[in-house]
Structures are given as C-alpha cells and as structure tokens.
Amino acid sequence: MAIVNFGSLNLDHVYHVPHFCMGGETLLAGDVTEFAGGKGLNQSVAVARSGAAVLHAGMLGAGGEVLRNYLEDNGVDTSLLQRCDAPQGHTVIQVDPAGQNCIVVCGGSNQLVSAEYIDDTLKKFHSGDYLMLQNEISGLSRIISAAHARGLRVVLNASPVNDALLQADLSKLTWLVVNELECMAVAGCEGVMEAYETLKARYPGVGILLTLGSGGSVSWADGEDVRQQAYPARVLDTTGAGDTFAGYFVGCLANGFSRSDAMRFASMAASLAVSRPGAAASIPLMKDVQQALC
Numbered sequence: 001m002a003i004v005n006f007g008s009l010n011l012d013h014v015y016h017v018p019h020f021c022m023g024g025e026t027l028l029a030g031d032v033t034e035f036a037g038g039k040g041l042n043q044s045v046a047v048a049r050s051g052a053a054v055l056h057a058g059m060l061g062a063g064g065e066v067l068r069n070y071l072e073d074n075g076v077d078t079s080l081l082q083r084c085d086a087p088q089g090h091t092v093i094q095v096d097p098a099g100q101n102c103i104v105v106c107g108g109s110n111q112l113v114s115a116e117y118i119d120d121t122l123k124k125f126h127s128g129d130y131l132m133l134q135n136e137i138s139g140l141s142r143i144i145s146a147a148h149a150r151g152l153r154v155v156l157n158a159s160p161v162n163d164a165l166l167q168a169d170l171s172k173l174t175w176l177v178v179n180e181l182e183c184m185a186v187a188g189c190e191g192v193m194e195a196y197e198t199l200k201a202r203y204p205g206v207g208i209l210l211t212l213g214s215g216g217s218v219s220w221a222d223g224e225d226v227r228q229q230a231y232p233a234r235v236l237d238t239t240g241a242g243d244t245f246a247g248y249f250v251g252c253l254a255n256g257f258s259r260s261d262a263m264r265f266a267s268m269a270a271s272l273a274v275s276r277p278g279a280a281a282s283i284p285l286m287k288d289v290q291q292a293l294c
Contacts, residue, residue: 001254002055002129003250003251004054004055004057004129004131005047005054005055005056006132006143007038007043007132007136007137008040008041008058009038009058009064009088009089011036011066011090012035012239012279013093014277015029016029017096035279035281036070036279036281037091037240039159041056041280043132043250045074046245046246046247046283047076048075049248050247051286052255053075054077054251055077057082057117057121058110060084060088061108061109061110062109064089074280080124082117084109086108087108088108089105089107089108089136093239095239107137110137113143114139118142118143119146125152126150128152128153131143131154132247135158140164140165141164144172145169154172156173157177158178159178159242165186173206176203177246179210180212196210200220207220208221214230216229221259228264228266230271231267233272233275235274235275236277237282239278240279240280240283241270243279244269244283245266245270248265252265265286268289272284272289
C-alpha cells in the first residue's frame, strides 16, 4: 500500500514578534529564521517520521533544491517531483510570544501543477493506495476526481479554505481533515460542533477528522465518533502542528493502526511538535512519540 502526498513546497521565513503586525504599523522582529516548509512538505515529513513510506509529488521551483534535499534527508521519496523555472513558493510567518502564528503564503511554483503532471503522477498508483492533499497547490479538483476514479483513498487537509476548495467535490474524499475555523468555513456554520455535524450529514461516505487544539480531536467514520484528548505541552510555536497530526494519522492508518490509535499517536506527535520551533523541523520521530506515550 503506497502513500503519495501531492503537495506544496515552501521556504518558511519565520519572524518572532512581540505581537502580530497591524495595518500601518512597522514592527521590529526579535529573531528571524528560515525553515523548510509548506503544508505538503510538512505532511510528507510527518508521514515518514511516523514510520511509513511516502512519495512526494509537487513543483520544485527556482531556489527550492534545499527542499528536495530536506525531504530526502528525512526519508521521503522525491522521484515524482517536477522542476519549473518559477520562484519557489514561500511563506512569511509571524510568531508571537504565546507561540501563536499568522501566515502569508506566496504560491510561486506550487501554483503551476498541470493537468498532464497530475495524470502522469496518479497513473503510477492503484486502488487502496493513499493520496494526501492540501490546498496550497493548483489543480485540487482535478486531482481529487482523478484519484477517486482510480480508487485511491484521498485524504484532504482543508487548508487554506478558498473558492477552489469549496468548489471541489468533497464527496469523493475518504477523509476530510479540518481544524475549528476550517470546519466552520467548509460547513457554512458559526458553531464548530454544529459545523462538524453538518459535514457528517452532508458527506455521509466521508470520514471527518476535526482537530480542536487544546480540546483534542474528534473523528467520524463508519457510523461512530471517536474522541481523543490533547496532551499537555509547553507551547513554543504552533506552526505545522496540524500538518504533523494529519501526517501521523495517515501514516499510522497505512501501517495498520486502528483509527483510535492513529489519533492517539497523532495527538502526541502534535503535542511534541508545538513545544519545538519551526514546522517540519519540529515534527518528532515515532520513537519519541512512543516514549512520550509510555
């Protein structure tokens, strides 16, 4: 059973600030660092660190070779990457003293995923294989439809929520992964649990996985809700916590874990990740997660 992650590759520029910058304000950052990132790269690294094999498909732009190297150094198969001349996607991330973040994404190369590349990539996979997606690349609707037609198990982390995501046929997913804000945006509801129930009713054949920050997580599939607590953590940087959770969840499912165990390991992995700086750099190895759960 293969796992392919069709996702973004970003250079993350992280600025530690006393508070998020307001309109018209000039703010002096206390510290600036650069990390390998992008929701796609983060999730591939999380799958690999969970102990599962994963291939990454995506667009490698100018200046992005460091991202290929980072994936390979973390055990991710990069043979499906496609090169282009556009600048590599990047982000500007503000992190406040409480570890919360706000993020501006410049798509760059990530927005040049072609129909031909999608078709050439997906034809290498078969019914029952996992396809992970996020919404930082172009071609989302085509990828979902083509993967569903081939019988792949499609897992979409619905971030960021925009018109392209809302217009995609989410009924073709196997799992829809959302945080509180994404859940409400996709469902069109103001209350998070009302939104969760709305998504369950709207997509009866789709597993819904809702992460609730310090409130833990809850998932719906096969007529049953499964709840998982969040583990205590000293929060340093929440960037990439959701990606860590999603990647561990899929990696554990692919390795035969039950849904409840996959959520348990994903929850601890996310807890460890928020106590460390950076996104991909903060994702723990499975041995660290196992030790923390003992």
